[in-house]
Amino acid sequence: MTETLQTLGTSTFNRMKAMILDGTLEPGASLPEKSFADRLGVSRTPVREAIGQLISEGLAKRSAGGTPVVNSVSLAEIMEILHVRSLLECEAARKAAISNSSTVDLANLRRQVSAFLDGPRPSAAQHSSLDMQLHLTIAQMAGSNLLSDLIEGMKIKTMMYDQGSLPDRFEPGCHEHLAIIDAVMAKSPEHASTAMKAHLSKVREAIISHIHHPF
DSSP states (O other), rough: OOOHHHHHHHHHHHHHHHHTTTTOTTTTOOOOHHHHHHTSSSOHHHHHHHHHHHHTTTTTEOOOOOOOOOOOOHHHHHHHOOOOOEHHHHHHHHHHHHHHOOHHHHHHHHHHHHHHHHOOOHHHHHHHHHHHHHHHHHHHHHHOOOHHHHHHHHHHHHHHHHTTTOGHHHHHHHHHHHHHHHHHHTHHHHHHHHHHHHHHHHHHHHHHHHHOOOO
């Protein structure tokens, strides 16, 4: 029974997390246990566990009245996050390029990115998932679990802020990802670091542009 509840809790957490990251649950949206238990077809216990995990990971918070709500990321916070991401991920890309790690996963990700550009446009969830996989794969190739954890946490915060609101970034982002992959696979640390820096700089520019020209 305990194992089943843990499995349900993990599954419920993953489903609620996905709804936050894809914008289904907007910042400030309340997270009542009963409503989500009914919505997800589970009891209140796994929902309660999921909410606790969402809060611990910074995806949700308790309001002044104690009600759990979806957390928000301010423009100032996302600018700081992107600055720190650039410092960490440029180093991760550099280390990945000189590591002895297998590039099989990167080659597979490259095929998927190319398929996104050549075939039907993927859903926001598919694109977001691959985006996360790519950045975490490079971080893992750098050989530091702490670096991977830090990058994952900040990547999640970036996704919370974006929530698919930068549609013009799809094709440029794919090409930037290909440049990063190619540099890492070519074992070119400086090119890998430069490609990652350019990518994150473009993300920053797109967010600023979207703030000034939202439509």
